[in-house]
Amino acid sequence: MEPAAAPGKRVLCIEDEHFISELYARALTRAGYQVDVQLDGQKGLAAAQTDQYDIILLDLMIPNITGIEVLRTLRDPRLTPKMHAKIIITTNLEQRDDVRADIEQQADGYLVKAEITPHELVDFLSHIDA
Amino acid sequence: MGYFDAFIRQFRARLFLIILVNNALIVADWYIVDQVVKLTGVWALVALLAAPVLTIGLIPWLSANTLTQPTKFIWQAILHIAPTTASSVTAPKPEQLTFGRDLVMNLINQLYQLASVIHGLEQTNARAAQDLSVNFVAQSLPLPLIVLDSEDKIVYANEVTERYLGKTVADLTGQNVYTALDMSFVSDDTLSSWLKSTKGKAVTADHKWERVRIGLPGQNDSLQFDLAGHYNQDNSLGYETMLVLFDHTEVYAQDDQAMSFVALSVHELRTPLTLLRGYIEVFDEELGPNLNTELKEFMKKMDASAQQLAGFVDNILNVAKIEDNQLTLQLHEENWPAVVKNVVRDLSLRAGVRGITIKTDIAKDLPTVGVDRYSIYEVLANLLDNAIKYSKGTNEIYVTASLNKDGLVETSVKDFGLGIDTSILPHIFDKFYRNHRNRAQIGGTGLGLYLSKAIVDAHGGQISVISKVDEGSTFSFTVLPFSQLQDAGKTAGNPSITRNAHGWIKNHSLYRD
Numbered sequence: 001m002e003p004a005a006a007p008g009k010r011v012l013c014i015e016d017e018h019f020i021s022e023l024y025a026r027a028l029t030r031a032g033y034q035v036d037v038q039l040d041g042q043k044g045l046a047a048a049q050t051d052q053y054d055i056i057l058l059d060l061m062i063p064n065i066t067g068i069e070v071l072r073t074l075r076d077p078r079l080t081p082k083m084h085a086k087i088i089i090t091t092n093l094e095q096r097d098d099v100r101a102d103i104e105q106q107a108d109g110y111l112v113k114a115e116i117t118p119h120e121l122v123d124f125l126s127h128i129d130a
Numbered sequence: 131m132g133y134f135d136a137f138i139r140q141f142r143a144r145l146f147l148i149i150l151v152n153n154a155l156i157v158a159d160w161y162i163v164d165q166v167v168k169l170t171g172v173w174a175l176v177a178l179l180a181a182p183v184l185t186i187g188l189i190p191w192l193s194a195n196t197l198t199q200p201t202k203f204i205w206q207a208i209l210h211i212a213p214t215t216a217s218s219v220t221a222p223k224p225e226q227l228t229f230g231r232d233l234v235m236n237l238i239n240q241l242y243q244l245a246s247v248i249h250g251l252e253q254t255n256a257r258a259a260q261d262l263s264v265n266f267v268a269q270s271l272p273l274p275l276i277v278l279d280s281e282d283k284i285v286y287a288n289e290v291t292e293r294y295l296g297k298t299v300a301d302l303t304g305q306n307v308y309t310a311l312d313m314s315f316v317s318d319d320t321l322s323s324w325l326k327s328t329k330g331k332a333v334t335a336d337h338k339w340e341r342v343r344i345g346l347p348g349q350n351d352s353l354q355f356d357l358a359g360h361y362n363q364d365n366s367l368g369y370e371t372m373l374v375l376f377d378h379t380e381v382y383a384q385d386d387q388a389m390s391f392v393a394l395s396v397h398e399l400r401t402p403l404t405l406l407r408g409y410i411e412v413f414d415e416e417l418g419p420n421l422n423t424e425l426k427e428f429m430k431k432m433d434a435s436a437q438q439l440a441g442f443v444d445n446i447l448n449v450a451k452i453e454d455n456q457l458t459l460q461l462h463e464e465n466w467p468a469v470v471k472n473v474v475r476d477l478s479l480r481a482g483v484r485g486i487t488i489k490t491d492i493a494k495d496l497p498t499v500g501v502d503r504y505s506i507y508e509v510l511a512n513l514l515d516n517a518i519k520y521s522k523g524t525n526e527i528y529v530t531a532s533l534n535k536d537g538l539v540e541t542s543v544k545d546f547g548l549g550i551d552t553s554i555l556p557h558i559f560d561k562f563y564r565n566h567r568n569r570a571q572i573g574g575t576g577l578g579l580y581l582s583k584a585i586v587d588a589h590g591g592q593i594s595v596i597s598k599v600d601e602g603s604t605f606s607f608t609v610l611p612f613s614q615l616q617d618a619g620k621t622a623g624n625p626s627i628t629r630n631a632h633g634w635i636k637n638h639s640l641y642r643d
Contacts, residue, residue, distance in 0.1 A: 017401055023408035061397065092400035094393045094447050097458035098316045114400035114440045117411040 014044030041065030
């Protein structure tokens with residue numbers, strides 16, 4: 001078990017697959033993050049807009065409001081004036097390459113969940129947040 | 131009327147002169163016959179008649195030639211103006227006239243003025259007719275046509291536009307195009323960015339966009355168009371930008387469905403994979419230290435298998451993208467040893483569970499390369515995966531990288547396993563092709579090499595193989611140093627180059643950096 005990398009940093013995990021968010025929350029909590037989980041786009045967006053998070057993990061295929069819509073809203077200064085969190089896309093959904101490039105441009109990171117383990121996620125966050 | 135009075139005076143004077151000459155001739159004739167020659171009888175009668183006979187011939191000739199001269203000049207002017215004879219008749223020179231000059235010059239001037247008025251009218255009529263036909267063409271065009279002025283306001287839209295966009299021409303006209311049309315583009319290569327970069331820099335320009343979504347008022351679904359734009363700075367009518375929309379909603383919907391079948395399948399495969407890999411990690415962490423050697427090995431093998439499956443799922447997806455011409459690469463400047471080491475590290479577990487060690491020998495001072503790091507990762511991962519599969523009891527794989535004689539960065543993966551029969555070698559990069567002899571022994575779909583070749587080709591490199599049965603295979607591929615790539619792509623300082631798996635597509639950066 002590695003030492004707590006980010007004591008107190010707040011992470012919002014917007015992820016509808018409960019088992020995945022559970023695994024991520026476990027690894028992140030052990031690394032010293034405070035983790036909140038939201039299971040759908042609408043609640044996730046509301047939480048991201050009202051609470052101050054350092055990092056938002058955003059799945060793209062989520063109920064009510066799609067991840068892309070959440071991303072656009074959070075990146076639009078008229079809709080979300082104070083946005084300091086880094087937004088990391090965590091998805092297993094494959095995009096057309098040009099669409100993916102467009103999403104990558106708006107986000108601070110883009111991860112395919114099947115290609116990383118929870119530990120690798122923690123490792124990635126510790127680098128992006130450095 | 132002064133010109134005409136002067137003309138009458140001059141006319142009268144010439145008539146007077148002619149009659150005077152006539153009478154003078156008759157008198158002179160009589161004088162000569164009667165007083166000088168003194169003829170009598172029949173000869174006198176004949177001689178006396180000579181003068182009137184002469185003048186009967188002379189006077190009409192003289193009068194006609196002199197008095198009709200002004201008419202001739204006017205006639206010439208008319209012919210010069212008339213459309214059918216204009217080219218063959220020269221302009222009259224009334225200053226040569228001996229009489230009636232002022233009147234004729236004035237008349238000719240009037241004629242020319244009239245002619246120019248008529249000519250202007252004709253042109254106006256022709257333009258009106260042309261406007262009508264242009265309008266007819268625009269209205270008959272079975273595609274939405276929208277024209278913008280220099281402020282990107284809609285100044286014209288044909289009736290078809292109404293049918294597609296659900297807004298009347300009256301509603302659209304005068305509106306800013308971005309307000310009137312709810313457009314979204316697949317990249318930041320948008321209409322506004324194009325117009326911004328074109329205005330003031332080009333006199334005319336053309337551009338095309340694919341998959342432009344246009345939202346319809348009061349509807350959730352949007353239509354998908356290809357959009358073609360023509361910009362013309364100097365259009366006298368103020369028609370600066372023309373936009374034509376091609377409705378491809380159905381085509382793209384079908385594409386998306388075909389693609390989304392693969393994408394959805396992949397998504398469904400990846401979700402349990404993510405969980406498997408997560409739980410394996412948790413178990414390894416929590417139980418690892420307490421497991422006996424055999425169970426530790428099982429744990430590693432389970433992890434390696436999950437990784438392999440994740441890699442295979444990526445292969446399926448990428449082959450689908452290549453088939454659909456949708457695999458695009460973003461070529462960036464990368465440090466090649468770091469890329470190679472990254473792949474080797476990830477594949478070491480898979481090699482390790484089969485008792486194989488991957489050894490690397492990477493030349494020092496390699497130049498940076500221009501690669502898409504996701505795709506090129508898969509090339510090397512596939513070659514290593516194959517080498518692991520076909521190693522058959524041998525326990526080493528070599529990965530080497532160096533600068534070859536052509537100045538390209540060449541990377542090789544060498545195994546000492548089964549090898550490939552020479553009869554099969556030419557087909558090894560074909561889709562679904564597998565070594566028949568080996569099929570029974572080793573699993574695999576034959577997608578990996580096909581995919582690797584497509585990706586290496588798209589990078590502008592080459593992939594090759596040397597193999598001998600029972601001695602092993604060496605797969606090599608080249609990638610271009612970043613400096614060479616910039617020359618080839620004429621990117622002029624552009625940090626990223628976009629290609630698809632079948633060659634160049636465009637040349638702009640989709641990335642922020």
